[in-house]
Amino acid sequence: MIEHATALSAAGTGPRAGDAVSLKGVTKRYDRGVAALGPVDFNVRSGDFVSLLGPSGCGKSTALRIIAGLSDPTSGTVCVAGGRRSIGFVFQEPTLMPWASVRDNVALPLKLTHRPRADIGGCVEAALARVGLAEFAAAYPRELSGGMRMRASLARALVTDPDVLLMDEPFAALDEITRFRLNNDLLALWRDLRKTVIFVTHSVFESVYLARRVVVMTPRPGRISAEYCIDTPEPRDENFRTSAEYGAYCREVSAALSLAMGKGARRR
Numbered sequence: 131m132i133e134h135a136t137a138l139s140a141a142g143t144g145p146r147a148g149d150a151v152s153l154k155g156v157t158k159r160y161d162r163g164v165a166a167l168g169p170v171d172f173n174v175r176s177g178d179f180v181s182l183l184g185p186s187g188c189g190k191s192t193a194l195r196i197i198a199g200l201s202d203p204t205s206g207t208v209c210v211a212g213g214r215r216s217i218g219f220v221f222q223e224p225t226l227m228p229w230a231s232v233r234d235n236v237a238l239p240l241k242l243t244h245r246p247r248a249d250i251g252g253c254v255e256a257a258l259a260r261v262g263l264a265e266f267a268a269a270y271p272r273e274l275s276g277g278m279r280m281r282a283s284l285a286r287a288l289v290t291d292p293d294v295l296l297m298d299e300p301f302a303a304l305d306e307i308t309r310f311r312l313n314n315d316l317l318a319l320w321r322d323l324r325k326t327v328i329f330v331t332h333s334v335f336e337s338v339y340l341a342r343r344v345v346v347m348t349p350r351p352g353r354i355s356a357e358y359c360i361d362t363p364e365p366r367d368e369n370f371r372t373s374a375e376y377g378a379y380c381r382e383v384s385a386a387l388s389l390a391m392g393k394g395a396r397r398r
């Protein structure tokens with residue numbers, strides 16, 4: 131089974147036709163001299179679901195922020211097919227405005243891009259229906275559970291119909307039952323919409339469950355240490371989560387993460 135998993139020494143070259151995102155020689159050094167990332171070469175095919183897996187502080191969020199254009203790389207080039215407007219971002223925290231209804235929170239990206247008022251209502255209703263929150267449009271964030279707040283945050287990212295969805299440990303703070311349910315709902319959404327997803331996590335189990343490609347990073351400054359192709363029939367569901375195949379992938383990726391941690395230790 132595990133022979134499906136192909137470990138590669140490094141990922142990516144320049145952008146190829148069909149790439150949604152391409153990073154070439156990307157590094158990030160913060161103002162105080164912290165070398166956070168790279169160099170990283172990384173390509174993501176359009177419609178793929180890729181997980182960036184690495185230890186806390188290895189630069190995963192930094193990589194996402196650079197792809198989103200929220201932070202500039204110190205060196206290297208970033209290419210996003212369709213440009214930054216084609217990106218939706220889901221942060222670690224739901225980051226909802228507490229004084230605004232769910233409907234108004236989700237409408238925010240459309241208002242910021244001056245979308246005609248007549249379009250906004252329909253787009254918001256559709257995004258809320260996508261994440262199972264249609265009945266909570268008028269509710270305020272304080273009236274929602276943690277999982278529902280994260281659904282609202284996901285709806286806000288989807289409302290502009292982006293090609294690329296960047297997700298930064300969105301479910302890390304949720305209880306396991308809610309997290310598993312959101313994992314399944316995200317996979318269903320991805321199968322329907324076929325957006326390109328880059329999902330950051332430090333959970334081996336979550337990355338193997340969700341992603342078709344797991345990219346393992348070393349500790350800071352994060353580099354790509356290995357890649358695994360999780361080649362299992364779709365749709366994935368609870369049967370996959372409890373399968374011997376899933377367990378074997380998790381063991382393999384876990385071993386790769388341990389190896390990556392060792393690489394980081396040697397560099398320091």
Ligand SMILES: Nc1ncnc2c1ncn2[C@@H]1O[C@H](COP(=O)(O)OP(=O)(O)OP(=O)(O)O)[C@@H](O)[C@H]1O
Nearest residue numbers: 160161164166185186187188189190191192193350
């Ligand atoms: N604005 C900043 N200024 C200075 N250093 C920063 C800044 N943002 C991040 N760092 C540092 O860069 C490194 C990488 O941070 P980053 O948040 O990208 O890691 P991460 O892998 O996403 O971590 P986590 O999984 O804990 O969220 C860390 O050492 C962090 O302290």
